[in-house]
Amino acid sequence: MVTIKDVAKHAGVSVATVSRVLNEIGYVHEDTRRMVEKAIQELDYTPNEVARSLYKRKSRLIGLLLPDITNPYFPQLARGVEDRMQESGFRLIFGNSDESEQKERDYIQTFVQNNAVGIISSTNFPGMESYRRLNIPVVFLDRISSDRPAVYADGREGGRIAAQQIIERGSRRVTVLQGPAHIRPAQDRFQGAVEVLQDTGVAYEVIRTASFALKEAEEKAKELFAAFPDTDGVIASNDMAAIAVLHEALRLGKKVPEEVQIIGFDDIPLIGLLSPPLSTIRQPAYDMGYKAAELMIRLIEGQTVELRNIQMPVEFVERGSTRKKPENEYVDR
Amino acid sequence: MVTIKDVAKHAGVSVATVSRVLNEIGYVHEDTRRMVEKAIQELDYTPNEVARSLYKRKSRLIGLLLPDITNPYFPQLARGVEDRMQESGFRLIFGNSDESEQKERDYIQTFVQNNAVGIISSTNFPGMESYRRLNIPVVFLDRISSDRPAVYADGREGGRIAAQQIIERGSRRVTVLQGPAHIRPAQDRFQGAVEVLQDTGVAYEVIRTASFALKEAEEKAKELFAAFPDTDGVIASNDMAAIAVLHEALRLGKKVPEEVQIIGFDDIPLIGLLSPPLSTIRQPAYDMGYKAAELMIRLIEGQTVELRNIQMPVEFVERGSTRKKPENEYVDR
DNA sequence: ACTTTATGTGTAACCGGTTACTCATTCGAG
DNA sequence: CTCGAATGAGTAACCGGTTACACATAAAGT
16 A cells, blocks of 8 residues: 555655645645655555544545435435535445434444544434434434424425315315324425315325335225225325325225325336326425535535525426316416 | 543553453453443443554445446345445445446545445446456446456346247347447346347347436437337336336337337336336346345455355246237147 | 745654553463 | 463554644845
């Protein structure tokens, strides 16, 4: 391994001078700089980040914690984060938490042990002690917390839109899937939907789910149609759940969207290719990841951050699991 | 930050003794050990990996390089790798290469700079100088190279199976999508398919593609039906390409599988939920990632590895984009 | 001509661990 | 009872960078 000493020797200067050249700090004579740069070239030297990190007590590493990269929603988030970080020369230590508190703790610990300068996390436990103790910036992604900056989509509005749409398109006995209780955006969606359902006086039922895992979603889908067989509209807690519901509906011989309308949440890839293609509330996942990274970078650089909570807009994506909207409401105007 | 010195002071011993306790190395009196452990507890001390890594010249970090985590095939690979690594206490520095040589080089450099102990890569440039120079183990994943150990699926056999199936199911004018020329598994699939097509004397055409990007696949799908409008069977280079072909076929009003059969490759999530659900050649992506990590760990631990190239089996997954197999072949027996 | 200030470079301490080496004490074998 | 081996623990060098500080020389003010 080529070290700064080798470069110093080769260029006939001290390590301090090489370091100055590397970091473009302090005075270095133009001729000296050239000598050093030549030496660096010739020896193909790259500074060891570990040594640097040790002295500075900070690395160029960011911890990224997601529940499960295998869930089609998360790759987009991850990619957004990576792209922005990469632009500023940060690298990611990546982990799947599987919605397990222990795994989260373990990862947070290794992030700290590796002098990570920040953590971006789609945690399931935002209030966890491990986060509170940290003295590096934390940004919650697709999550909300009162103590930490966060980037998330407007779940409340999403829920409202979903309910409005499903009602306008004719559903009268709606079942709403309530996502995990401890995840704010999931609750917001739920509340937004219920809000509109109540205001408009449309009958609705609720099915609770505890996680975002596909397996659980499948069970809940069965439960849904068993408990409320006359449901004619389902607002799912996310697209994976919507898929499970769609499958179950089809299995039971129900026509979608004629007999049951289904609206998902997220707009994960390929969801528009199902049959019928799923209508959903789109979250800008890539952008959310990107913004979270951006926020993180500002935090790391100690810039005063005006906006610590970034709420992203959502939109209804009309596809085949909802019926066409009757166009008789606002005839003129 | 709590350091080993704080622990030593608190326990009334030297740092060497604390280190011995931590690493369970050398002689430490039982009473002393308890004192130290108590101090560690009370101060909530965790050793700094960076310092450790600097002295040992190796970290607990593994570089993982994938073309694009957003491509539905890769999350599974990544997850397999992560799960196995996690079992042995290794962590991942993760990067997307976007099939760009420059990005790969940059990532390899940072892996080295951070004292990564190994690199697992789905590289597009296995012969690249940057890999050859490395003196840490490299495992290629879903790729093949003569100089490095690799884990990949049996593409040749997969191609053969695809061709056999599509022929048995009645296609007589097959178009084969040839994946990127520099990616061996893609070529193997292609060759396997062509091999069978030639042996059986079925007419076939070829469309070349340069990358695995969805966008390109869409263009090529258009090109395919423009150049060979009477195609009645398509063997795609992967599922994303198969989706593009399916879409284009449907757009042109062709019935799938009645007029055109389509076989994909990979078996990515949700592909079985399309309409029609895509028949495909399944690669055990999660297992491949897991095995690659396992191989890497053996390499790191310096174990003599008998099997440096691990080829995983593939299988045909029959779904709706291929027709039913005529069952008249072996009537009695 | 004489301070000041700016420029240029080297020495050595430091970051937080690990380990080679040293030294002291205890134990067991002959 | 003696001596080598086993046990237990501390000191300091080391890993590869960064930077405070010292020092020398050149340029700029007065």
